[in-house]
Amino acid sequence: MKRISLMLSIFGIIGFIVLQAGNKTTVADARQDLQTLASRLQDEHILIKKWSLYSRETLESVKSGKDRENLVRELKGKFSGWSWTESKKENQHIVTATNVSSHMNETLKIISTVTNGQIHTYLLYEVKGGSWDKRSESFLDSNLPVRLADIFESSPETFSCIEGVISDKMDEALPNYMDGLLKAFDATEIEALEEDTFMSTSAYSPLFAGQLSKDHDMNLQLGLRKPDGMGGKTTIVVGTPIITIEY
Numbered sequence: 293m294k295r296i297s298l299m300l301s302i303f304g305i306i307g308f309i310v311l312q313a314g315n316k317t318t319v320a321d322a323r324q325d326l327q328t329l330a331s332r333l334q335d336e337h338i339l340i341k342k343w344s345l346y347s348r349e350t351l352e353s354v355k356s357g358k359d360r361e362n363l364v365r366e367l368k369g370k371f372s373g374w375s376w377t378e379s380k381k382e383n384q385h386i387v388t389a390t391n392v393s394s395h396m397n398e399t400l401k402i403i404s405t406v407t408n409g410q411i412h413t414y415l416l417y418e419v420k421g422g423s424w425d426k427r428s429e430s431f432l433d434s435n436l437p438v439r440l441a442d443i444f445e446s447s448p449e450t451f452s453c454i455e456g457v458i459s460d461k462m463d464e465a466l467p468n469y470m471d472g473l474l475k476a477f478d479a480t481e482i483e484a485l486e487e488d489t490f491m492s493t494s495a496y497s498p499l500f501a502g503q504l505s506k507d508h509d510m511n512l513q514l515g516l517r518k519p520d521g522m523g524g525k526t527t528i529v530v531g532t533p534i535i536t537i538e539y
Contacts, residue, residue: 321501322347322440322450323432325532328499329454330424332476338528340424342455345432346536347417347440349448354413360385360404363413370442371400383407396421396431400443417443424454450502453531466491466516473514473528482510489518502533510534 326345333340354360364387368376374389383406391398401416417439421428440448458469467486470493474481479497496509503511511533518526529535 320437322452323436325450325500325502326432326452326454327429329452329530329532330428332499333454333456333528333530334424336473336476338456338458340454340456342420342422342537343424343428344418344420344453344537345436345450346453347444347448347450349415349444349446351413351415351445353445354404355411357404357411360402360411360413364402367400367402367443374398374400395425395427398439415444415448417448451531451534451536453529453535453537455527455529455537457525457527466518469526470514470516473516473530477512477514477530479512489520491516497532500532 322345326343330340330343351363354363367389371389371391374391376387376389378388379386385404387402389400396419398419399417402413403416404411404413406412419431419436419439421431466489467484470484470491473479474493474495477495477497478499479495482494482496484491484493492513492515494510495512495514496503497512500511503509513531513533513535515529515535516526517528518524529537531537
């Protein structure tokens with residue numbers, strides 16, 4: 293389990309670095325990507341247990357501590373009902389805001405690091421939910437566009453992920469089931485990794501707008517894991533353009 297989590301985490305970090313030179317996802321694309329993931333998985337009778345959307349932007353306009361303070365003050369004004377905390381390390385300053393409701397959690401972070409006397413600041417926003425329902429879709433349609441417009445200066449890099457379980461007992465081999473999932477997403481496999489109870493596939497699907505970079509067409513990752521013992525259910529994680537959660 294630790295090996296699988298570490299492997300996908302490293303895979304995600306590598307993909308994240310590559311994505312810096314790639315295409316950015318618009319608000320409409322981000323909303324559509326998550327809805328497409330959900331609808332295609334539900335068509336395959338997969339029960340959605342968790343979903344998340346993660347956005348990130350590098351702020352070129354924040355070049356000093358005063359610029360950062362002005363940014364934090366502005367965001368606190370926009371999100372005054374959220375809970376705010378602040379932490380400082382030797383070369384890092386992190387301001388975190390959270391908004392927790394009964395069906396989803398939102399987190400906003402302003403992270404500043406000092407390298408060779410220069411400040412580099414990043415804005416991070418993440419929303420996580422449990423089961424997929426009308427409240428999830430309503431948030432994406434009505435609230436998400438306003439959230440991203442209030443937080444980011446331009447179009448951030450955005451990542452969408454869903455974790456679910458296969459409702460029925462899966463008797464077929466993982467590669468066969470993975471082939472069915474690729475067909476469900478109209479996707480073409482680029483590379484795959486298979487172990488006894490686990491399989492991860494990177495692919496390209498025309499259903500999604502983003503991709504790792506202009507030179508890397510990959511924009512979909514899928515992970516399947518069978519239970520170690522009897523009676524468990526097979527877990528699936530799908531992300532575009534990459535998986536950003538541990539699995």
